[in-house]
Amino acid sequence: MSKPSIPQGMRDFSPEEVRKRQYILGTLRTIFENYGFQPLETPTMENLVTLTGKYGEEGDRLIFKVLNNGLHEKKDADKEKLSAEWAKLLAKPYSSPVVTERALRYDLTIPFARYVVMHQNELTFPFRRYQMQPVWRADRPQKGRYREFWQCDADVVGSTSLINEAELLCIYQSAFYQLGLPQVAIKINSRKLLAGLAEICNAPELMMEITIALDKLDKIGWIGVVAELQQRGVADTGIAQIEKVINVKGDNLEKLTALKDIMKSSATGLEGIKELEQTLAYYDKLKLAEWTATIEVDISLARGLNYYTGVIVEVACRAVQMGSIGGGGRYDDLTGLFGLKGLSGVGVSFGIDRIYDVIKELNLFPPQLVAGTQVIIINFGGENELYALEVLKQLRAAGIAAEVYPDAVKFDKQMKYANKRNTVYVILPGTEEREQQKVSLKNYVTGEQKLMSINDCIDTIKGH
RNA sequence: GAGGUUGUAGCUCAGUUGGUUAGAGCAUCAGAUUGUGGUUCUGAGGGUCGAGGGUUCGAGACCCUUCAUCCUCCCCA
Numbered sequence: 276m277s278k279p280s281i282p283q284g285m286r287d288f289s290p291e292e293v294r295k296r297q298y299i300l301g302t303l304r305t306i307f308e309n310y311g312f313q314p315l316e317t318p319t320m321e322n323l324v325t326l327t328g329k330y331g332e333e334g335d336r337l338i339f340k341v342l343n344n345g346l347h348e349k350k351d352a353d354k355e356k357l358s359a360e361w362a363k364l365l366a367k368p369y370s371s372p373v374v375t376e377r378a379l380r381y382d383l384t385i386p387f388a389r390y391v392v393m394h395q396n397e398l399t400f401p402f403r404r405y406q407m408q409p410v411w412r413a414d415r416p417q418k419g420r421y422r423e424f425w426q427c428d429a430d431v432v433g434s435t436s437l438i439n440e441a442e443l444l445c446i447y448q449s450a451f452y453q454l455g456l457p458q459v460a461i462k463i464n465s466r467k468l469l470a471g472l473a474e475i476c477n478a479p480e481l482m483m484e485i486t487i488a489l490d491k492l493d494k495i496g497w498i499g500v501v502a503e504l505q506q507r508g509v510a511d512t513g514i515a516q517i518e519k520v521i522n523v524k525g526d527n528l529e530k531l532t533a534l535k536d537i538m539k540s541s542a543t544g545l546e547g548i549k550e551l552e553q554t555l556a557y558y559d560k561l562k563l564a565e566w567t568a569t570i571e572v573d574i575s576l577a578r579g580l581n582y583y584t585g586v587i588v589e590v591a592c593r594a595v596q597m598g599s600i601g602g603g604g605r606y607d608d609l610t611g612l613f614g615l616k617g618l619s620g621v622g623v624s625f626g627i628d629r630i631y632d633v634i635k636e637l638n639l640f641p642p643q644l645v646a647g648t649q650v651i652i653i654n655f656g657g658e659n660e661l662y663a664l665e666v667l668k669q670l671r672a673a674g675i676a677a678e679v680y681p682d683a684v685k686f687d688k689q690m691k692y693a694n695k696r697n698t699v700y701v702i703l704p705g706t707e708e709r710e711q712q713k714v715s716l717k718n719y720v721t722g723e724q725k726l727m728s729i730n731d732c733i734d735t736i737k738g739h
Numbered sequence: 740g741a742g743g744u745u746g747u748a749g750c751u752c753a754g755u756u757g758g759u760u761a762g763a764g765c766a767u768c769a770g771a772u773u774g775u776g777g778u779u780c781u782g783a784g785g786g787u788c789g790a791g792g793g794u795u796c797g798a799g800a801c802c803c804u805u806c807a808u809c810c811u812c813c814c815c816a
Contacts, residue, residue, distance in 0.1 A: 278789090283808075333814055336740090382816090410816090415740095417810055424816065578815095599816065626816035655774080690776040705774065719776075 284414070284422025294644050296425070296631055299454065300407055303427055303625060306449050307405035310442060312429050315404040317386040320377045327378075329385045329612065331581055337412045339379040339422075379411040383428040384582075384609070384622060391432055392613040400433025400618075407627070419597050419629050428603075430622030432610070437550060440586045440605065441557035443623045447590060447601065448566040450625065455639045458593040459568035464576040465551055465586050466604070468534070471544015472520055472574070475537070476513030483581075485509060485517065490577035492521065520574050527555060527572045534574075550586055582606045588623065592633050600629045649676045650700040650736055651693040656683030662709040666702060666729060673733045693719065700736055 281287065288296065304314075326338055380386055383406045391398065407427040416422055429446060431439045444461060451459045469489075473482035484507040488500050495503070497518070504514050516537070523533045531548050538544035551572060558570070568590075578587045585605030592600055603623030610618045634640055650670065652663045663679050670677040680689045693701045703715040708726065716732045717724040727735070 280807080331814090337814085412815080414815075415810095415813095416808095420815075426816070602816075624816075629816060653774085685772095686774055687772070687776080690774095692776090694776040701776085703774070707774090715774090717775075722776090724775080 282422070284416035284420075286421060286423070290647065291644075292631075294647070295635070295640050296627065298640065298644055299627055299630055299634070300425075300427065302453050303407070303450055304405070306446055306453070307429055310403075310429075310446055312403040312405040315387065315390065315406045316408060317380065317383070317390055317406070319380060321380055321386055321389070323376055323378045325389050325613075326381055326385060329582070330381060334381065337414050338381050339411045339413050340375040341377040341379065342375055343377075380408070381412060382410050383408060383426050383624070384430065384606075385612075387428070387430060387622075388609045388620070389613055391618070392610050392615045395615055398433075401431050401439075402433055403429070403431045405429040419632055421628060425627035427625040427627050428622055430620055432618055432620035435607075435619045437553045437586070438557050439621045440550075440554040441561055443603065443621065444554070444558050444570060444588070445561050447588070447623060448562065448568050451568050451590075451592075452563075452566050454630070454634060456592055456594070456630070456633060457567070457637070460591050460593055461568050461570045461588055462573040462576045462591065463551065463554070463570060463586065463588045464573055465547035466583050467543050467547030467550065467585065468538070468574060469547075469577065471538050471541035471547055472517065474541040474543060476509060476516050478509060478513055481507065481509055481513075485513075486577035489517070489521070489575045492575040497521070523574070527570065528552075530572045547585075554586055578602055578604060582609055582612075584608070586621070595633050595636050597629055597633060598626075600626045600633060647676065648678050648696060648698050650678075650702055651689075651696060651698050652677065652679040652702045652704060653686070653689050653693075654680040654683045655686075655703075655705045659705055659709055663702075663704045666704050666714055666732075669729055670702075670733060670736075673737070675733065675736050702732065 307314075320341055323338075323340060327335055330337070387404065387406065391402065405428065407425065409423055410426050411423050414420060414422060429443065431443075444463075447461055469486050470479070470482050473479045473485050476485065478485070485504065488503040488507055488509075491503065492500050501514055504517070505511075509517075519537055520534065523530050523537070525533070531552055534548055535545065538548060555570070576587060576589055578589060583604040584607040587604035588602060589599045590601035591597075601624055603621070605619070605621040607619045608616065609620050610616075652667055652670075654660055654663055660683060667677055667679045680692060690701070699719055701717045701719055703717065703724075705715070708714050711726075713726055713728050714732050715724055715726050716735060
C-alpha cells in the first residue's frame with residue numbers, strides 16, 4: 276500500500292476549518308438575505324459547450340473536463356475514432372463529445388446565466404440570487420490559489436439601474452465590516468471608461484491590449500506598463516494620453532471631474548464617468564457610517580473576464596500580501612450567450628478561500644468558533660452508564676450539544692479526552708450522583724466542580 | 740506553458756568529506772495513578788530514507804530518469 280494522498284491543489288478541511296468557513300458563509304448569507312437575494316444552487320457538472328468560450332482562451336484551458344463514462348463499452352468501429360480523438364485531446368486543450376462532453380463548474384456566473392435562460396418564463400425580474408458553492412480550475416496551484424475553491428456570488432439580472440451597483444458595494448462593505456477585515460479597498464472602474472481611453476488614444480481596437488497592460492500597473496509600475504503598451508502596438512501619443520489619465524489624483528469626485536475633461540472627445544468615456552458618478556451618489560445614500568472599507572475610483576482596474584461591459588469592481592485587503600478577495604461588475608448581455616437578448620446583469624463575487632486565509636493570517640476568527648460539543652459525560656459503566664444516557668437525553672432535549680464517552684474505560688483517559696475536545700464542561704454521573712438523581716458538573720476552564728440537580732446543571736450550562 | 744524548491748517515523752524536521760544496527764521533538768499506546776484533565780516521570784510500538792536505474796568494497800547522502808510537492812512568472816479568486 277502506498278501512502279494515501281489527495282490530488283494537487285485540493286484540500287481536506289478539518290472540523291475546525293469547516294466551522295470557520297461556515298462562519299464566513301453564514302455571515303454572508305445573512306447579508307444577502309437582508310438585501311433580498313434568494314439562494315440558488317446549480318450542478319457540479321455542466322455541459323462542456325455551456326462553459327467553453329466564456330472565459331477567454333486562458334480560461335478554456337483551465338476548465339476541468341470530465342471523461343465520458345462507458346468508454347470501454349464502445350464498439351470496435353468506434354474505437355479507432357476514439358483513439359484519434361484521444362490523440363488530439365492529449366496534444367492540445369481540445370475536446371470532443373466522443374471523449375468528453377461535460378466539465379466541472381468553473382465559476383458561478385455562467386451557470387447562473389444558463390439557469391436564467393432555461394427558466395426565463397418562471398422567474399420574476401429583476402431576479403436577485405446568491406450562490407455559494409465550490410468551483411474547479413485546472414490551474415497551477417500556489418499561495419492562495421487552489422484547484423478546488425469556494426465562490427460566493429450575488430447577482431441581479433433584469434435591471435439596468437445603477438442602484439444595483441450601489442447595493443452590491445454596500446454588500447461588500449457590510450460583509451467586510453462584519454468579518455472585521457481591516458484595510459479593505461474596493462476599487463471601482465468602468466469598462467466604458469477603458470473603451471473611452473482607447474478612443475482618445477486613437478486606437479479603439481486596442482482596448483483589450485491597453486486594459487491588460489494597464490492592469491499590471493500595481494505590479495510592474497508605469498515604466499513596465501509603457502514597455503508592455505509599446506509591445507502591444509500602442510503609439511507614443513496614445514501612451515501620453517494614458518499617462519495623463521493615470522496621473523489623475525484626488526478623491527473620487529475630483530478624479531471623475533478631471534477625467535471628464537480628458538475624455539471630452541469620447542462619448543463612451545463620458546458615459547462611463549456618468550455611471551460611476553451615479554453609482555457613487557446612490558451608494559452615498561445607502562451607506563452606513565460604521566463601514567470602513569474605502570471605495571476608490573481606479574482607472575487601471577481591468578479585470579480579466581471579457582463579459583463585463585459597465586462598472587467593474589475588485590476588492591483587495593491591504594493588510595496582507597494576497598491577490599484580490601473579490602470582484603465583479605456589470606455584464607449587459609450575459610444571457611445573450613445562451614440566446615436570451617437584452618437582459619442586463621450585475622454581480623459580485625467573494626473569494627471565500629482567500630478571505631479565510633486573510634482572517635486566519637490576521638487572527639480575526641472569533642475564539643468561540645472552535646467549540647462544538649459543550650459538555651462531555653463521563654462513562655462509569657454498569658448502572659451508571661445507563662444513568663449517563665438518561666442525563667444525556669435531558670441535556671440534548673434542552674438544546675445542549677452533549678456527548679457521552681461511549682466506553683467505560685479508565686477515568687483518566689476519559690478526562691484527557693474531554694480536555695482535548697476543548698469542551699467547557701464535564702459531567703460526572705457516578706454511583707453517588709445516581710443515587711441522589713444528581714450530577715457533578717465540572718467547569719474545565721475554572722476547575723470548579725459542584726454537585727447539583729440535572730435541571731440546575733442545564734441552567735448553568737445554558738447560562739454560560 | 741516557463742522557471743525554481745523540497746521529498747527521511749502519523750506530523751515537524753536532524754543526519755558531517757559516502758562508512759557498522761538511520762535519529763530527535765511532537766503524536767500514539769502502556770505503566771507510575773481503579774473518581775479528577777491540561778504541566779511530570781518510565782517504557783513500548785512505528786521507517787523499502789518518494790520510485791526506478793547507475794557509480795562504489797560500501798549510497799539516506801554522489802549521477803541519471805521519473806513521480807509527487809510547494810513556490811514564482813503567465814493568468815486569476
